[in-house]
């Protein structure tokens with residue numbers, strides 16, 4: 001258990017650092033684009049770059065939430081157990097994704113549902 005918490009803590013730290021790095025990059029970019037006079041017009045490439053960074057930050061924030069969730073599970077002794085169907089999550093999956101709280105099957109089902117919801121929300 002302690003081993004898992006250790007891994008999750010490290011993963012959380014890495015993710016937080018990555019988010020901080022991307023945020024400061026984004027701030028620098030925004031300052032640069034508003035700081036210049038004549039060249040202040042953003043190119044499509046600039047905007048695309050920023051959108052991409054923002055999307056990445058959002059993904060990492062989701063991941064951070066999952067890590068914290070998994071940390072909580074490991075403290076309560078539920079780590080490695082699928083929250084949806086209660087079966088053990090494959091060890092190989094936890095190896096790659098220590099913050100996983102769902103088994104592969106439930107994860108796939110949840111993602112399908114989330115995608116449907118997001119598509120519906122965009123319309």
Ligand SMILES: [Zn+2]
Nearest residue numbers: 082085103106
């Ligand atoms: Zn499951």
